[in-house]
Amino acid sequence: MYPLDTSHALALAAVGLITLAIFRWLPIGLPRSTPEPVYQDQQPPKGSHPSLKYGRIFRIRGVPLDWGADHVRSFLEEHYCSAGPDIKSLAPEIHGRSGTGTVVFRDTASIPYALQTGSAWRIPLPKRETDQPTRDEYLTLDGDFHGITTLFAPPPDDHKVDVVAVSGLGGHAFGSFKERGGTHMWLRDSLPYDLTRESTGRPMARVMTYGYESSVAQSKNIQNLEDLATSFHTSLLALVGTPIVRPLILVAHSLGGLIVKQASTAQGPCGPEI
Numbered sequence: 001m002y003p004l005d006t007s008h009a010l011a012l013a014a015v016g017l018i019t020l021a022i023f024r025w026l027p028i029g030l031p032r033s034t035p036e037p038v039y040q041d042q043q044p045p046k047g048s049h050p051s052l053k054y055g056r057i058f059r060i061r062g063v064p065l066d067w068g069a070d071h072v073r074s075f076l077e078e079h080y081c082s083a084g085p086d087i088k089s090l091a092p093e094i095h096g097r098s099g100t101g102t103v104v105f106r107d108t109a110s111i112p113y114a115l116q117t118g119s120a121w122r123i124p125l126p127k128r129e130t131d132q133p134t135r136d137e138y139l140t141l142d143g144d145f146h147g148i149t150t151l152f153a154p155p156p157d158d159h160k161v162d163v164v165a166v167s168g169l170g171g172h173a174f175g176s177f178k179e180r181g182g183t184h185m186w187l188r189d190s191l192p193y194d195l196t197r198e199s200t201g202r203p204m205a206r207v208m209t210y211g212y213e214s215s216v217a218q219s220k221n222i223q224n225l226e227d228l229a230t231s232f233h234t235s236l237l238a239l240v241g242t243p244i245v246r247p248l249i250l251v252a253h254s255l256g257g258l259i260v261k262q263a264s265t266a267q268g269p270c271g272p273e274i
Contacts, residue, residue, distance in 0.1 A: 055143075055175075056104055056105045056106075056107075056108070056111065057088075057102060057103070057104050057143070057174060057175075057178070057183065058085075058102070058103050058104075058105070058115055058141045058142060058143050059100065059101070059102055059103075059141065059142055059143070059145050059149055059174070060072065060100065060101050060102070060103050060139060060140070060141050061093065061098065061099075061100045061139070061140045061141075061142075062098050062099075062100075062125070062137060062138055062139050062140050063090065063098055063099035063100065063101060063139060064098060064099070064125070064137075065092065065097075065098060065099055067090075067099065068090070069087035069090050069101070070087075072087050072090065072101065072103075072139075073085065073086070073087050075139075076103075076123075079123075080112065080123060085103040085104055085105045085106065085110070086103065086104045086106065087101055087102075087103055088101070088102045088103065088104055088183070088185075088188065089101050089102045089151055089152060089188050091150040091151065091152060091153035091206075092150065092153055093150060094148055094150060094208070094238045094239060095238060100149055100150055102149075102151065102174070102185075102188065103141070104183055112141075115141060115142075115143060118143065118144075119142075120140055120141065120142040121140070121141045121142070122138045122139070122140050123138060123139040123140075123141070124136060124137070124138055125137040125138060125139060144173075144211060145172065145173035145174045145209065145211035146173070146211040146212060146213070147210070147211060147235055148164065148208050148209075148210050148235050148236075148238075149173065149174075149208060149209050149210075149211065150206065150207075150208050151185070151187050151188040151192075151207050151208060151209060152187075152188055152191075152192040152203070152205075152206065152207040153206045154192070154202065154203045154204055154205065154206065155202075158197060158200070158202050158203065158204050159204065159205075159206055159246065160197065160204040160205070160246060160247075161195065161204060161205045161206075161246055161247045161248075161249060162205065162206050162208070162239055162246050162247070162248045162249065163187075163191065163195070163205050163206070163207045163208065163248075163249045163250075163251060164208045164209070164210055164236070164239075164248065164249070164250055164251070165177060165187055165207075165208070165209045165210065165250075165251040165252065165256075166209075166210045166232070166250065166251070166252040166253075166256030166257075166259055166260055167209070167210075167211070167214065167252075167253070167254075167256050168214070168252075168253045168254020168255045168256045168257075169214055169254050169255035170214055170215060171214055171253075171254065171255075171256070172211070172214075173209045173210060173211025173212075174209060174211075176253075177209065187207050187209055188207065191205070191207055192205060192207050195207075205249075206246075210232060210235060210256075212228055212231065212232070212259075214255060225258060225259065225262055226262065228255075228259050228262075229259050229260075229262035229263040230263070232259050232260070232263045233263040236248075236263070
Protein backbone atom coordinates (compact mmCIF):
# COMPACT_ATOMS: atom_id res chain seq x y z
CA MET A 1 0.00 0.00 0.00
CA TYR A 2 1.34 3.39 -1.00
CA PRO A 3 1.25 6.32 1.41
CA LEU A 4 -1.43 8.96 0.67
CA ASP A 5 -0.05 12.48 0.47
CA THR A 6 -1.93 15.62 1.52
CA SER A 7 -2.98 16.66 -2.00
CA HIS A 8 -4.57 13.26 -2.69
CA ALA A 9 -6.43 13.34 0.63
CA LEU A 10 -7.85 16.79 -0.11
CA ALA A 11 -8.94 15.66 -3.58
CA LEU A 12 -10.77 12.61 -2.21
CA ALA A 13 -12.47 14.74 0.44
CA ALA A 14 -13.67 17.16 -2.24
CA VAL A 15 -15.08 14.28 -4.32
CA GLY A 16 -16.90 12.97 -1.25
CA LEU A 17 -18.48 16.34 -0.52
CA ILE A 18 -19.60 16.75 -4.13
CA THR A 19 -21.16 13.25 -4.09
CA LEU A 20 -23.08 14.00 -0.90
CA ALA A 21 -24.33 17.26 -2.40
CA ILE A 22 -25.60 15.43 -5.50
CA PHE A 23 -27.55 12.92 -3.39
CA ARG A 24 -28.87 15.71 -1.20
CA TRP A 25 -30.13 18.16 -3.80
CA LEU A 26 -30.74 16.34 -7.08
CA PRO A 27 -33.86 14.16 -7.62
CA ILE A 28 -31.82 10.94 -7.60
CA GLY A 29 -30.49 8.71 -4.90
CA LEU A 30 -32.36 7.86 -1.68
CA PRO A 31 -36.02 8.94 -1.38
CA ARG A 32 -36.78 11.80 0.98
CA SER A 33 -39.88 12.03 3.13
CA THR A 34 -42.46 14.75 2.45
CA PRO A 35 -44.26 16.38 5.39
CA GLU A 36 -48.02 16.01 5.62
CA PRO A 37 -49.92 19.06 4.32
CA VAL A 38 -51.50 21.35 6.88
CA TYR A 39 -54.78 23.02 5.91
CA GLN A 40 -55.45 26.39 7.47
CA ASP A 41 -58.89 26.77 9.07
CA GLN A 42 -59.72 23.17 8.19
CA GLN A 43 -60.27 24.08 4.53
CA PRO A 44 -59.21 21.81 1.66
CA PRO A 45 -56.66 22.96 -0.91
CA LYS A 46 -57.86 24.18 -4.28
CA GLY A 47 -58.83 21.34 -6.55
CA SER A 48 -59.44 18.96 -3.64
CA HIS A 49 -62.92 17.43 -3.46
CA PRO A 50 -63.06 14.82 -0.68
CA SER A 51 -66.12 12.61 -0.49
CA LEU A 52 -68.50 13.17 2.41
CA LYS A 53 -68.37 9.95 4.37
CA TYR A 54 -71.22 10.82 6.74
CA GLY A 55 -73.25 13.37 4.78
CA ARG A 56 -74.05 16.65 6.54
CA ILE A 57 -75.14 15.31 9.96
CA PHE A 58 -72.61 15.03 12.78
CA ARG A 59 -72.41 14.47 16.52
CA ILE A 60 -71.00 17.11 18.84
CA ARG A 61 -69.68 16.24 22.32
CA GLY A 62 -68.12 18.10 25.21
CA VAL A 63 -70.68 20.91 25.18
CA PRO A 64 -70.67 22.88 28.47
CA LEU A 65 -73.88 22.18 30.37
CA ASP A 66 -74.76 25.86 30.57
CA TRP A 67 -74.66 26.26 26.78
CA GLY A 68 -77.88 26.20 24.80
CA ALA A 69 -78.35 25.45 21.11
CA ASP A 70 -78.04 29.12 20.14
CA HIS A 71 -74.75 29.44 22.03
CA VAL A 72 -73.30 26.38 20.29
CA ARG A 73 -74.39 27.61 16.88
CA SER A 74 -73.01 31.12 17.34
CA PHE A 75 -69.72 29.76 18.71
CA LEU A 76 -69.19 27.58 15.65
CA GLU A 77 -70.32 30.29 13.26
CA GLU A 78 -68.20 33.04 14.79
CA HIS A 79 -64.98 31.13 15.20
CA TYR A 80 -64.85 28.32 12.68
CA CYS A 81 -67.61 28.15 10.08
CA SER A 82 -68.87 30.48 7.40
CA ALA A 83 -72.40 29.35 8.23
CA GLY A 84 -73.21 27.86 11.60
CA PRO A 85 -74.89 24.44 11.56
CA ASP A 86 -78.43 23.79 12.77
CA ILE A 87 -78.42 22.23 16.24
CA LYS A 88 -81.02 19.47 16.07
CA SER A 89 -80.63 18.08 19.59
CA LEU A 90 -78.74 18.86 22.77
CA ALA A 91 -78.82 16.72 25.91
CA PRO A 92 -76.55 15.80 28.84
CA GLU A 93 -74.16 12.95 28.19
CA ILE A 94 -74.65 9.87 30.37
CA HIS A 95 -71.70 10.82 32.61
CA GLY A 96 -73.37 14.18 33.30
CA ARG A 97 -70.26 16.35 32.94
CA SER A 98 -71.05 17.83 29.51
CA GLY A 99 -73.62 17.76 26.76
CA THR A 100 -73.90 16.05 23.41
CA GLY A 101 -75.96 16.87 20.37
CA THR A 102 -76.55 16.42 16.67
CA VAL A 103 -75.80 19.13 14.14
CA VAL A 104 -76.64 19.55 10.46
CA PHE A 105 -74.49 21.74 8.24
CA ARG A 106 -76.51 23.74 5.75
CA ASP A 107 -74.29 23.04 2.77
CA THR A 108 -71.20 21.06 1.87
CA ALA A 109 -68.98 24.14 1.63
CA SER A 110 -69.52 24.98 5.31
CA ILE A 111 -68.40 21.56 6.58
CA PRO A 112 -64.86 21.63 8.06
CA TYR A 113 -62.35 19.69 6.02
CA ALA A 114 -61.58 17.16 8.76
CA LEU A 115 -65.24 16.13 8.88
CA GLN A 116 -65.44 15.89 5.10
CA THR A 117 -62.74 13.22 5.16
CA GLY A 118 -64.33 11.18 7.96
CA SER A 119 -62.05 12.37 10.78
CA ALA A 120 -63.08 13.92 14.08
CA TRP A 121 -62.71 17.67 14.55
CA ARG A 122 -61.63 19.01 17.95
CA ILE A 123 -62.24 22.66 18.82
CA PRO A 124 -60.62 24.16 21.94
CA LEU A 125 -63.05 25.82 24.33
CA PRO A 126 -62.33 29.12 26.08
CA LYS A 127 -60.62 28.77 29.45
CA ARG A 128 -62.94 29.01 32.42
CA GLU A 129 -62.39 31.75 34.98
CA THR A 130 -61.19 29.87 38.06
CA ASP A 131 -58.32 29.98 40.53
CA GLN A 132 -57.81 26.23 40.23
CA PRO A 133 -55.78 24.64 37.41
CA THR A 134 -58.00 22.96 34.83
CA ARG A 135 -57.40 20.67 31.90
CA ASP A 136 -57.96 21.80 28.33
CA GLU A 137 -61.53 21.27 27.15
CA TYR A 138 -62.74 20.70 23.61
CA LEU A 139 -65.83 20.42 21.51
CA THR A 140 -65.50 17.26 19.42
CA LEU A 141 -67.45 16.72 16.21
CA ASP A 142 -67.54 13.35 14.48
CA GLY A 143 -69.71 11.36 12.13
CA ASP A 144 -69.22 7.79 13.30
CA PHE A 145 -71.40 8.04 16.46
CA HIS A 146 -69.46 5.24 18.15
CA GLY A 147 -70.43 4.49 21.75
CA ILE A 148 -73.59 5.81 23.39
CA THR A 149 -75.07 9.08 22.13
CA THR A 150 -77.96 10.71 23.98
CA LEU A 151 -80.50 12.02 21.49
CA PHE A 152 -83.18 13.16 23.94
CA ALA A 153 -83.33 13.57 27.71
CA PRO A 154 -86.46 14.62 29.64
CA PRO A 155 -86.29 16.72 32.81
CA PRO A 156 -85.13 14.68 35.83
CA ASP A 157 -88.60 14.64 37.41
CA ASP A 158 -90.11 13.13 34.24
CA HIS A 159 -87.29 10.68 33.53
CA LYS A 160 -88.69 7.17 34.15
CA VAL A 161 -87.13 4.89 31.51
CA ASP A 162 -84.08 4.59 29.26
CA VAL A 163 -84.07 3.47 25.62
CA VAL A 164 -80.94 2.36 23.75
CA ALA A 165 -81.04 1.45 20.05
CA VAL A 166 -78.38 -0.71 18.38
CA SER A 167 -78.04 -0.74 14.59
CA GLY A 168 -77.24 -3.80 12.51
CA LEU A 169 -74.52 -5.12 10.23
CA GLY A 170 -73.33 -2.44 7.84
CA GLY A 171 -75.55 0.09 9.59
CA HIS A 172 -74.93 3.37 11.36
CA ALA A 173 -75.97 4.47 14.84
CA PHE A 174 -77.69 7.56 13.44
CA GLY A 175 -78.24 6.92 9.75
CA SER A 176 -79.99 3.57 10.23
CA PHE A 177 -82.86 5.33 12.01
CA LYS A 178 -83.06 8.40 9.75
CA GLU A 179 -85.32 8.95 6.77
CA ARG A 180 -83.56 8.52 3.45
CA GLY A 181 -82.69 11.84 1.85
CA GLY A 182 -83.98 13.88 4.80
CA THR A 183 -83.06 14.88 8.34
CA HIS A 184 -85.96 13.36 10.33
CA MET A 185 -84.59 10.78 12.75
CA TRP A 186 -87.12 8.48 14.40
CA LEU A 187 -85.28 7.99 17.70
CA ARG A 188 -84.68 11.71 18.15
CA ASP A 189 -87.69 13.36 16.56
CA SER A 190 -90.59 10.95 17.13
CA LEU A 191 -90.01 8.23 19.74
CA PRO A 192 -89.56 10.56 22.77
CA TYR A 193 -92.99 12.06 22.16
CA ASP A 194 -94.62 8.65 21.86
CA LEU A 195 -93.29 7.51 25.25
CA THR A 196 -95.10 9.84 27.63
CA ARG A 197 -96.36 9.75 31.19
CA GLU A 198 -100.05 9.01 31.35
CA SER A 199 -100.61 11.50 34.16
CA THR A 200 -98.90 14.48 32.52
CA GLY A 201 -98.52 13.65 28.83
CA ARG A 202 -94.87 14.73 28.97
CA PRO A 203 -91.99 12.65 27.54
CA MET A 204 -90.54 10.26 30.12
CA ALA A 205 -87.80 8.38 28.21
CA ARG A 206 -84.17 9.22 27.71
CA VAL A 207 -83.45 7.99 24.19
CA MET A 208 -79.96 6.95 23.12
CA THR A 209 -78.29 5.20 20.22
CA TYR A 210 -75.23 2.95 20.35
CA GLY A 211 -72.66 2.87 17.56
CA TYR A 212 -69.87 0.43 16.74
CA GLU A 213 -67.72 -0.48 13.74
CA SER A 214 -70.11 -2.53 11.61
CA SER A 215 -69.06 -1.75 8.05
CA VAL A 216 -68.48 -4.65 5.68
CA ALA A 217 -66.75 -3.28 2.59
CA GLN A 218 -63.02 -2.60 3.08
CA SER A 219 -63.37 -3.08 6.83
CA LYS A 220 -60.25 -3.80 8.88
CA ASN A 221 -62.22 -4.62 12.02
CA ILE A 222 -61.22 -7.96 13.57
CA GLN A 223 -63.64 -7.94 16.52
CA ASN A 224 -65.88 -10.97 16.92
CA LEU A 225 -69.37 -11.08 18.41
CA GLU A 226 -68.05 -11.56 21.93
CA ASP A 227 -65.79 -8.51 21.60
CA LEU A 228 -68.65 -6.36 20.33
CA ALA A 229 -70.95 -7.56 23.11
CA THR A 230 -68.33 -6.85 25.77
CA SER A 231 -67.86 -3.29 24.50
CA PHE A 232 -71.62 -2.77 24.47
CA HIS A 233 -72.02 -4.15 27.99
CA THR A 234 -69.23 -1.89 29.25
CA SER A 235 -70.98 1.15 27.76
CA LEU A 236 -74.21 0.23 29.56
CA LEU A 237 -72.55 0.09 32.98
CA ALA A 238 -72.79 3.87 33.19
CA LEU A 239 -76.58 3.51 33.06
CA VAL A 240 -77.07 0.66 35.54
CA GLY A 241 -74.44 1.93 37.98
CA THR A 242 -76.29 5.12 38.95
CA PRO A 243 -78.13 5.64 42.29
CA ILE A 244 -81.45 5.57 40.41
CA VAL A 245 -81.62 2.55 38.11
CA ARG A 246 -84.41 2.95 35.58
CA PRO A 247 -85.95 0.29 33.35
CA LEU A 248 -83.93 -0.17 30.17
CA ILE A 249 -85.52 -0.84 26.78
CA LEU A 250 -83.18 -2.17 24.10
CA VAL A 251 -84.12 -1.72 20.44
CA ALA A 252 -81.96 -3.68 18.01
CA HIS A 253 -81.98 -5.27 14.58
CA SER A 254 -79.75 -7.60 12.59
CA LEU A 255 -76.28 -7.90 14.16
CA GLY A 256 -77.37 -5.44 16.83
CA GLY A 257 -79.84 -8.02 18.13
CA LEU A 258 -77.09 -10.63 18.41
CA ILE A 259 -74.89 -8.16 20.29
CA VAL A 260 -77.70 -7.42 22.75
CA LYS A 261 -78.38 -11.13 23.28
CA GLN A 262 -74.71 -11.94 23.79
CA ALA A 263 -74.23 -9.04 26.20
CA SER A 264 -77.26 -10.04 28.28
CA THR A 265 -76.38 -13.75 28.54
CA ALA A 266 -72.58 -13.81 28.69
CA GLN A 267 -72.24 -12.22 32.13
CA GLY A 268 -71.59 -14.49 35.05
CA PRO A 269 -73.71 -14.56 38.22
CA CYS A 270 -71.37 -12.03 39.87
CA GLY A 271 -71.28 -9.61 36.96
CA PRO A 272 -73.55 -6.59 36.45
CA GLU A 273 -76.86 -7.39 34.81
CA ILE A 274 -78.50 -5.52 31.97
